[in-house]
Amino acid sequence: LAQDNTFKIGLILPMTGQQATTGRQIEAAARLYMAQNGDTVAGKKIQLIVKDDTSLPDATRRLAQELVVNDKVNVLAGFGITPSALATAPIATQSKTPMVVMAAATSSITQASPYVVRTSFTLPQVSVALADWAPKNGIKKVVTLVSDYGPGIDAEKYFKERLIFNGGQVTEALRVPLRGPDFAPFLQKVRDAKPDALFVFVPSGAGAAVMKQFAERGLDKAGIKLIGTGDVTDDDQLNDMGDVAVGVVTSHHYSAAHPSALNKKFVEAFSKANKGLRPNFMAVGGYDGMRVIYEALKISKGQGGGDALLAGMKGQIFESPRGKMFIDAQTRDVVQDIYLRKVEKKDGQLYNVEFDVIKDVKDPGKAK
Numbered sequence: 001l002a003q004d005n006t007f008k009i010g011l012i013l014p015m016t017g018q019q020a021t022t023g024r025q026i027e028a029a030a031r032l033y034m035a036q037n038g039d040t041v042a043g044k045k046i047q048l049i050v051k052d053d054t055s056l057p058d059a060t061r062r063l064a065q066e067l068v069v070n071d072k073v074n075v076l077a078g079f080g081i082t083p084s085a086l087a088t089a090p091i092a093t094q095s096k097t098p099m100v101v102m103a104a105a106t107s108s109i110t111q112a113s114p115y116v117v118r119t120s121f122t123l124p125q126v127s128v129a130l131a132d133w134a135p136k137n138g139i140k141k142v143v144t145l146v147s148d149y150g151p152g153i154d155a156e157k158y159f160k161e162r163l164i165f166n167g168g169q170v171t172e173a174l175r176v177p178l179r180g181p182d183f184a185p186f187l188q189k190v191r192d193a194k195p196d197a198l199f200v201f202v203p204s205g206a207g208a209a210v211m212k213q214f215a216e217r218g219l220d221k222a223g224i225k226l227i228g229t230g231d232v233t234d235d236d237q238l239n240d241m242g243d244v245a246v247g248v249v250t251s252h253h254y255s256a257a258h259p260s261a262l263n264k265k266f267v268e269a270f271s272k273a274n275k276g277l278r279p280n281f282m283a284v285g286g287y288d289g290m291r292v293i294y295e296a297l298k299i300s301k302g303q304g305g306g307d308a309l310l311a312g313m314k315g316q317i318f319e320s321p322r323g324k325m326f327i328d329a330q331t332r333d334v335v336q337d338i339y340l341r342k343v344e345k346k347d348g349q350l351y352n353v354e355f356d357v358i359k360d361v362k363d364p365g366k367a368k
């Protein structure tokens with residue numbers, strides 16, 4: 001077998017189906033990173049192999065297996081939703097292939113394999129900041145509404161624990177199905193319960209439907225505030241959500257409006273390369289994931305071996321378009337600044353405008 005000089009990255013994403021915006025954002029960001037940084041690293045020619053798992057975990061696992069066995073990829077990457085990441089983790093372990101999780105955000109994913117490295121975020125990491133903000137801003141009684149799977153359950157649990165600690169209460173905890181959810185009956189319940197606020201976690205791509213139903217059911221007129229993790233005011237959809245979104249407060253690790261020079265360059269270049277598309281938090285997870293892979297290849301002096309690459313991924317610190325970012329060598333999870341943001345209209349466009357920051361936040365899910 002001829003030793004060739006390629007370094008293969010198998011990027012598994014939902015390119016079609018309910019989570020397709022995640023795939024579109026991450027693929028575009030990975031290609032932008034390669035266009036900006038070249039496709040030769042430490043003497044190796046980088047080859048990106050993109051596969052569509054349609055966000056079905058059985059497909060993710062099958063594709064990962066084929067990429068490892070047939071294509072002999074050096075790295076697995078992508079993973080749009082938690083079940084896809086969890087289904088693939090045993091393959092990463094068995095084949096000693098680093099698995100860079102660019103999207104999925106349930107706390108426990110990094111514990112499913114010692115070969116997982118995460119460049120997205122975790123739901124506990126972003127939810128706690130909002131539970132600190134809310135009671136100081138007149139929000140004491142909250143109903144939570146989350147997608148009924150890993151990240152939603154993390155968000156519900158960590159938001160609630162911290163809110164209670166701060167003297168608030170969660171009067172009802174509602175869970176909606178991940179696949180094809182109908183938010184209307186749940187929102188009617190919330191309207192009847194009349195809490196100070198509704199806390200929402202839904203995955204990227206579902207926020208616009210929540211916002212529309214929230215307005216149609218008259219929850220805003222009834223004086224109920226909408227708060228949530230930044231997934232609900234996703235930059236991919238935010239601009240089309242209309243005035244109901246204005247004033248919504250969320251906590252998250254990335255906003256396209258983050259006012260750094262590096263982010264301005266990133267947003268401009270991404271938008272230019274993708275017909276005006278605004279990058280969201282998925283894009284930044286993909287962009288930074290490519291950075292982590294490129295640098296690991298350099299640190300390991302072009303060695304494509306899984307253990308050498310993994311060692312090069314651990315402990316990386318760098319400036320991301322989101323702000324400072326750190327891959328904790330112990331947990332292989334991302335440590336980053338978390339921002340409180342409010343949706344504002346500027347020059348006719350809606351943005352998540354950051355108004356406060358909590359520095360260097362580790363995933364609280366790892367402390368237990």
Ligand code: DHB
Pocket residue numbers: 022080081082083103104105106150151202203204205231
């Ligand atoms: C997950 C998916 C999302 O689209 C998101 O915004 C957060 C978490 C997940 O499945 O882990």
